[in-house]
Amino acid sequence: IFGRFESIPSLKKYGNNGELDRAGEPDPASLHRLRRSRRRGDVALGSSSFRRCRRRPGSHYSSLSPPLLYVNRIQRACTVLGDHGGEGMSLWEALPSVAVVGGQSSGKSSVLESVVGRDFLPRGSGIVTRRPLVLQLHKTEGGQDYAEFLHAPKRKLTDFAAVRKEIQDETDRITGRSKQISNIPIHLSIYSPNVVNLTVIDLPGLTKVAPNCIILAISPANQDIATSDAIKLAREVDPSGERTFGVLTKLDLMDKGTNALDVLEGRSYRLQHPWVGIVNRSQADINKNVDMIAARRKEREYFETSPEYGHMAHKMGSEYLAKLLSKHLETVIRQRIPSIIALINKTIDELNAELDRIGRPIAVDSGAQLYTILEMCRAFDRVFKEHLDGGRPGGDRIYGVFDHQLPAALKKLPFDRHLSTKNVQKVVSEADGYQPHLIAPEQGYRRLIDGSISYFKGPAEASVDAVHFVLKELVRKSIAATEELKRFPTLQSDIAAAATESLERFRDESRKTVLRLVDMESSYLTVEFFRKLHLEPEKPSNPPSGPNTDRYSDNHFRKIGSNVNAYINMVCDSLKNSIPKAVVYCQVREAKRSLLNNFYAHVGRREKQQLGAMLDEDPALMERRTAIAKRLELYKSARDEIDSVAWK
Numbered sequence: 001i002f003g004r005f006e007s008i009p010s011l012k013k014y015g016n017n018g019e020l021d022r023a024g025e026p027d028p029a030s031l032h033r034l035r036r037s038r039r040r041g042d043v044a045l046g047s048s049s050f051r052r053c054r055r056r057p058g059s060h061y062s063s064l065s066p067p068l069l070y071v072n073r074i075q076r077a078c079t080v081l082g083d084h085g086g087e088g089m090s091l092w093e094a095l096p097s098v099a100v101v102g103g104q105s106s107g108k109s110s111v112l113e114s115v116v117g118r119d120f121l122p123r124g125s126g127i128v129t130r131r132p133l134v135l136q137l138h139k140t141e142g143g144q145d146y147a148e149f150l151h152a153p154k155r156k157l158t159d160f161a162a163v164r165k166e167i168q169d170e171t172d173r174i175t176g177r178s179k180q181i182s183n184i185p186i187h188l189s190i191y192s193p194n195v196v197n198l199t200v201i202d203l204p205g206l207t208k209v210a211p212n213c214i215i216l217a218i219s220p221a222n223q224d225i226a227t228s229d230a231i232k233l234a235r236e237v238d239p240s241g242e243r244t245f246g247v248l249t250k251l252d253l254m255d256k257g258t259n260a261l262d263v264l265e266g267r268s269y270r271l272q273h274p275w276v277g278i279v280n281r282s283q284a285d286i287n288k289n290v291d292m293i294a295a296r297r298k299e300r301e302y303f304e305t306s307p308e309y310g311h312m313a314h315k316m317g318s319e320y321l322a323k324l325l326s327k328h329l330e331t332v333i334r335q336r337i338p339s340i341i342a343l344i345n346k347t348i349d350e351l352n353a354e355l356d357r358i359g360r361p362i363a364v365d366s367g368a369q370l371y372t373i374l375e376m377c378r379a380f381d382r383v384f385k386e387h388l389d390g391g392r393p394g395g396d397r398i399y400g401v402f403d404h405q406l407p408a409a410l411k412k413l414p415f416d417r418h419l420s421t422k423n424v425q426k427v428v429s430e431a432d433g434y435q436p437h438l439i440a441p442e443q444g445y446r447r448l449i450d451g452s453i454s455y456f457k458g459p460a461e462a463s464v465d466a467v468h469f470v471l472k473e474l475v476r477k478s479i480a481a482t483e484e485l486k487r488f489p490t491l492q493s494d495i496a497a498a499a500t501e502s503l504e505r506f507r508d509e510s511r512k513t514v515l516r517l518v519d520m521e522s523s524y525l526t527v528e529f530f531r532k533l534h535l536e537p538e539k540p541s542n543p544p545s546g547p548n549t550d551r552y553s554d555n556h557f558r559k560i561g562s563n564v565n566a567y568i569n570m571v572c573d574s575l576k577n578s579i580p581k582a583v584v585y586c587q588v589r590e591a592k593r594s595l596l597n598n599f600y601a602h603v604g605r606r607e608k609q610q611l612g613a614m615l616d617e618d619p620a621l622m623e624r625r626t627a628i629a630k631r632l633e634l635y636k637s638a639r640d641e642i643d644s645v646a647w648k
Contacts, residue, residue, distance in 0.1 A: 067333040068197055071095050072136050074638055075199070076150055079134070079185055091635075093210040094343045096332045098200040098325055101209060102218035103229030107249035110280035111218055112202060114299070114318035117194040117292045118145065120160040121202075122168050130175050132185040133167065133202040137195040137322075145194070150187035163188070194293065198326040209233070214243050214332060216325070220250045221260045221277070225268050241271040245328075247321065249278045251309070252302060259308040264316075276324065277309060277316045337642050344639045351632040355625065369611045373491060373603055376484050377596055380495055384478040385592055392481070394474045398588060401466040402580040409459035410572055418452055419561040419568075421554050427451070428560065445564065446525075452568045453522045460514040460579050467583050468507040469640055471591055475499045491614050493629060498599035503591065510586035514579050521571050529567055 078092040102108035109121045147157045217230035234244040262268040279299045303313035387394040428444030
């Protein structure tokens, strides 16, 4: 899913459902077969495979916004890795999602089918939904509607009666034919020109929802809203109504002479988001298999011609509900990125601790084994340098950081706000204290300059992180492209870990250096710049009218802001040149010179028995270590990709 699963034996069987292209029977003992898949290009290495992974003909991910695409993939990864929530804080529960809740006979299934435009959900008495259904809708530009399941990615279903049967069969596979409920989700992707890009989770009955999810509470209009099961559940986890969208179904079945305006207009039960009314197919329509698209038209006509609801027809119906949820979900995803990153970082620490507990691969060798290991390292090093020097693609992305991302970040710094007349007056006055300045407000100037220069730290650190990301990608590409390494998966892991550790050390030194450059600009100002300026205080055009009147006109403070801005522009030009030099010196140059130096030192001190373990490891331990390491890489890739969204 993130381009990392190609080395997790237990995940091979899931194949690609639009993101993964391979399928097969799991074979935990054979990693060589997995490595050979890289040579065929079936699975892209590196976290940037989010953007580069192959799409099967008929998939339409290009229509998805990046935030929703990333969350979809992380949800699939959680399912494959067994993270379904419910046991403490998990990545699954941290991901923004829309949970659909409703009591029996509330019309929940009909609402979902109206949103999709297809009749595909199991029906019956009692609790029909016994496993969460993660429904990922992908808007296509045309073509035939079809569905795919994560557990059966090779099957493209165009018969939605078969989709219903597959949901039933897959539910029974985990829960049996009893009324037992499982938290292991079923992932269903539907591709159609008649949907919006949206992901919703249909929860079993009134299952407790995650503490951070968006709640779609479905209630029938022909029952008292105060006794609605969905509203009761929503009120328990979202008492303020900030995360709840209310949906009122069966408006057409209300008693004659009554209406639901008090609910829809928020007077009966107020939520932070608007209520949406829905008119589903009648039971007679369901029995006659009335087309869902026709049912949508009938729903629109109902609201447009209704004397009670006609004035709000543009905000009613299943189509409006889907668009509303899609837009809101994308907004929430962008807002939640920092908290998701925090959880990912915590998980990475836990996985690192687990790797330390079971023991990392030991770097050892003697004689021929040592020579072999060193030759593998030299081969990898040659490929890595070719990427940096232009013999292979990738190194040009580092120049892109300096030529595009850094200038763009500098241009967005809020100097206009910081050097506004109002703020300049405030800073200068505070710097003067009880004694107004006599000639030029030097302390005010220094405070304004220090405050402005501090803004440069963000783009400087971002440049360091961006180059670090590129270098990590080049390490992964180089390992995949080094033919000699493919025979030794353990050695691959060792080299990747050593290179990553070195890159992180280079990044830390680079971050310290660029921050020193910024601090240097604050610690000693260029005096000659200000000596050329005429800094005589302006006389007020009118005599003061009272003790609290400003001592200087706006022009005076505008002049100060203009002078500081000119100086900051000079500093900006200087840093625009010096930051790339520092980053290249501390990170790129060191990566070319000493990426594996520590690794060589460790290998040289090992004995023969230890070195042999690098080329042939116990299969059971290797399988466990590999699974943990790949899960770790998965989380790191998720963090890097989410960071790249925040950068944009």
